[in-house]
Each structure stands twice: as structure tokens, then as C-alpha cells.
Amino acid sequence: MxxxxxxxxxxxxxxxxxxxxxxxxxxxxxxxxxxxxxxxxxxxxxxxxxxxxxxxxxxxxxxxxxxxxxxxxxxxxxxxxxxxxxxxxxxxxxxxxxxxxxxxxxxxTAPLPVECVVRGYLSGSAWAEYAQSGTLAGAPLPAGLVESEQLDPPIFSPATKAEVGHDENITFQRMCEIVGAETGARLRDASLALYAEGRDRAGERAIIIADTKFEFGRTEDGTLLLIDELLTPDSSRFWPADRYEPGRGQPSFDKQPLRDYLAGLKRDGRWDGNTPVPLPADVVEAMSRRYQDVFRRITGSAFPESA
Ligand SMILES: Nc1ncnc2c1ncn2[C@@H]1O[C@H](COP(=O)(O)OP(=O)(O)O)[C@@H](O)[C@H]1O
Ligand SMILES: [Mg+2]
Known part of the structure; x- marks a missing residue:
């Protein structure tokens, strides 16, 4: 490289x-x-x-x-x-x-206007909502779950595709109003099957896929296809399995050096949380190594030299 x-x-x-x-x-x-x-x-x-x-x-x-x-x-x-x-x-x-x-x-394809999120662990916006109201997209979850706890079975948790700002979690029912009931059921079943397969394969390599997002689109002849990116660190939360401990937030495989750096700046009053700040070389290098490391771990092959 x-x-x-x-x-x-x-x-x-x-x-x-x-x-x-x-x-x-x-x-x-x-x-x-x-x-x-x-x-x-x-x-x-x-x-x-x-x-x-x-x-x-x-x-x-x-x-x-x-x-x-x-x-x-x-x-x-x-x-x-x-x-x-x-x-x-x-x-x-x-x-x-x-x-x-x-x-x-x-x-x-013509992308469908929903994000098909599957959550196998309670984290991110789902944990934030659950901590406040015990629900996910307004639907109740079992009581007493802690942060990062495994959700078994995994939960299909769709969201809207926001053009600006954050995506909004919606219920399965709301999603079916947007894409139709039959398509909604197909998207849910496909997403859960993809997640289960991906989770099992990543698990063999000591990586937890805590949650992930799929997108689907339709070709001109109406065929439903999985599109966009698939089970990457940008579309998923990857956690190192050997450091997994429910009851707290988990270190992120790829962006942790960046998050730690920015959190440090913020703590010292040197970052407002919005301005794009330049990053020191060691933070950039640490991230570069993490991305390549997760690639090797997941695929089992060295990073392609030509890339
Ligand atoms: N096969 C496809 N057909 C049409 N659009 C696609 C396809 N695959 C991905 N896309 C779209 O390409 C875009 C990828 O760019 P990305 O940087 O992820 O943008 P965003 O900021 O919208 O997430 C997304 O809007 C995604 O929906
Ligand atoms: Mg995207």
C-alpha cells in the first residue's frame, strides 16, 4: 500500500x-x-x-x-x-x-429510502433511547438490560435515510408504510439473515459485529438487491471480542484513537465538538493501522499491495 x-x-x-x-x-x-x-x-x-x-x-x-x-x-x-x-x-x-x-x-439501482439496521448488542442511539425510556423506536424492550448487552435474538431496527442531520429510528410498521408490507418483510428477513451470517464469521475471528446497517435498492426490472457497502467499520460497530464487557461502552476497533484524541481535546476545552480539527500524525497512523488490522482479521488475507 x-x-x-x-x-x-x-x-x-x-x-x-x-x-x-x-x-x-x-x-x-x-x-x-x-x-x-x-x-x-x-x-x-x-x-x-x-x-x-x-x-x-x-x-x-x-x-x-x-x-x-x-x-x-x-x-x-x-x-x-x-x-x-x-x-x-x-x-x-x-x-x-x-x-x-x-x-x-x-x-x-433506485435505493429504497430506509436504512436496515440490525442490532445484536445494545449500543449507540438504541442504548441512549433504552436508557431513557426502556424502548427502541418506541417499542418496549425487556427491562434491566445494560449498555452493550447482547440482544438475543438480534433486533431489526430500521431508520429513515435523513438527507441532513441524524437518521431517525422507526418501527417496523412505519417502515412497511414507506416501502410496502411485502417489501418490508423481505428487507427484515434478508437483513437478519445477513447479520447472523456475518456475525458468525467475524466471531470466528474474535470480532464482535455489534450492529450494522444494510441498504437495498431495486433494479429497473424490479429485482431487490443489497447495495452500498457491506459489514465495514463505517457501516457497523466492530468490537474486539477479547475486551468485551457488558455494562459500559466498548472500545471501537477502528476509530478509538480518534475518539480518544477528540474526547481529550474536548475535556481540555480545546474542541467545541463541531469544528473539523487537524489530527496529529500519530493519531492518523494509529487509525490507518487499525483499519488494515481489522481487514486482515476479518478477511484472513494481507492487505492487497496494489491498493
Ligand atoms: N447500487 C447502488 N445503486 C444506487 N445507489 C447506490 C448503490 N450503492 C450505493 N448507493 C448510494 O451511494 C451512496 C454512497 O455514498 P456515501 O458516502 O455512503 O453517502 P451517504 O453520505 O449518503 O451515506 C449512498 O447514498 C448509497 O445509497
Ligand atoms: Mg453511506
Whole structure:
């Protein structure tokens, strides 16, 4: 892996969307390119530094899972191999080094306007709501749960896709009003099956997937596909299993050095929680190592040298 980071791409293709971390380009009416930058965000703030290897880790880890879990539910993945991508889109030849490793060719869909979250452990916004009212998206959960406690069976906990601000947790019933009852049931069943399979495989490698988010879309002929990224540190909470202890927040596998640094600044009154602050080199390096480490642990293979 080179140390060159890419904080943003500008490719000679129609830009469909510039997200917090990825750029989406149209190849044609049937295919898209998802390009993961090395940008990093924490507490919903996108920081000025880029993390070497992060974009490639997100893309190659998604590619790994799309292949592994393709029998559970059909997905949008076509290729994450730069040679294959250049063959399909020759106009990108001169952007080779910029896109290598971090780019995924996928089938274009109309995304459904819901986030399909599965929670296997009580954390994040779900823990915050439960601690206050004993509920999740307004529906009661068993009494007496503690922070980070395992939820058995895992809970399907959809959310709206907010254009601005935070996503809002909604009930299954509300989701069915948005996408229709039949689609709602399919999304729920597919999400729970994907989570169970992913959790078991990550568990064999001493990583807990505490929760994760899936997105689905429809192709022109109406086929439902799993889209976006899959079981990455950006779409999931990964915890090191050997340090798991219910009753408190868990260290995060990838962003902990960043969170610790920002929390320290905040404690000292040197950060307002909103301004993108520059990060010291050792924090950036620690994160870069964490992303590559989690990639190796999950996939069992070394980080691709060409990425
Ligand atoms: N196969 C697909 N078809 C259409 N849109 C997709 C597909 N896969 C992913 N997307 C969309 O691409 C975007 C990825 O960029 P991202 O940086 O995650 O943006 P966001 O800030 O919206 O999360 C998301 O809006 C996602 O819904
Ligand atoms: Mg996203």
C-alpha cells in the first residue's frame, strides 16, 4: 500500500452523489462506480486529515462480504478489481492510481429510502433511547438490560435515510408504510439473515459485529438487491471480542484513537465538538493501522499491495 491518500476524486463521469465518504459516478444506466475516499468522520464531523488505506479497506472489505454472502441475498457487486474496471471504463486509464483498490463497480439501482439496521448488542442511539425510556423506536424492550448487552435474538431496527442531520429510528410498521408490507418483510428477513451470517464469521475471528446497517435498492426490472457497502467499520460497530464487557461502552476497533484524541481535546476545552480539527500524525497512523488490522482479521488475507 502506498502512503498517498485521496481525499476526493473528480473523475470524467457524471457525478451522481458526493457522500460523507464516497463519490458515486454513473458508468451508464445500468452501472455505477462507488469510490471510497480516505476521508474520516467522527461524531458526524468530517476531519481535514485523510487516513492512508482507509478507502481501500472499506471497498475491499465490502467486496469480500459481497462475495461471501451472495448466497444469502443477491447484491449489486460486479468488481473491485482495477483491471476489470478499466476494461469496462477505459476513459479512467489515467486515473488508475487514484482509483485502484478503493473503487467498486456495481449494478445501478433506485435505493429504497430506509436504512436496515440490525442490532445484536445494545449500543449507540438504541442504548441512549433504552436508557431513557426502556424502548427502541418506541417499542418496549425487556427491562434491566445494560449498555452493550447482547440482544438475543438480534433486533431489526430500521431508520429513515435523513438527507441532513441524524437518521431517525422507526418501527417496523412505519417502515412497511414507506416501502410496502411485502417489501418490508423481505428487507427484515434478508437483513437478519445477513447479520447472523456475518456475525458468525467475524466471531470466528474474535470480532464482535455489534450492529450494522444494510441498504437495498431495486433494479429497473424490479429485482431487490443489497447495495452500498457491506459489514465495514463505517457501516457497523466492530468490537474486539477479547475486551468485551457488558455494562459500559466498548472500545471501537477502528476509530478509538480518534475518539480518544477528540474526547481529550474536548475535556481540555480545546474542541467545541463541531469544528473539523487537524489530527496529529500519530493519531492518523494509529487509525490507518487499525483499519488494515481489522481487514486482515476479518478477511484472513494481507492487505492487497496494489491498493
Ligand atoms: N447500487 C447502488 N445503486 C444506487 N445507489 C447506490 C448503490 N450503492 C450505493 N448507493 C448510494 O451511494 C451512496 C454512497 O455514498 P456515501 O458516502 O455512503 O453517502 P451517504 O453520505 O449518503 O451515506 C449512498 O447514498 C448509497 O445509497
Ligand atoms: Mg453511506
Amino acid at each position: 502506498t502512503d498517498a491518500t485521496v481525499s476526493q476524486t473528480t473523475l470524467p463521469l457524471p457525478l451522481v452523489r458526493r457522500g460523507k465518504v464516497r463519490e458515486v459516478y454513473a458508468v451508464d444506466e445500468h452501472a455505477l462506480l462507488l469510490v471510497a475516499s480516505d476521508r474520516v468522520s467522527a461524531f458526524d464531523v468530517v476531519l481535514p486529515n485523510s487516513v492512508p488505506g482507509k478507502g481501500a479497506v472499506l471497498t475491499q472489505m465490502s467486496a469480500f462480504w459481497f462475495r461471501e454472502l451472495s448466497s444469502v441475498v443477491p447484491n449489486h457487486f460486479l468488481s473491485a478489481d482495477v483491471e476489470e474496471i478499466l476494461e469496462r471504463v477505459p476513459s479512467l486509464a489515467e486515473y488508475r492510481s487514484e482509483i485502484a483498490g478503493r473503487t467498486m463497480l456495481c449494478r445501478r
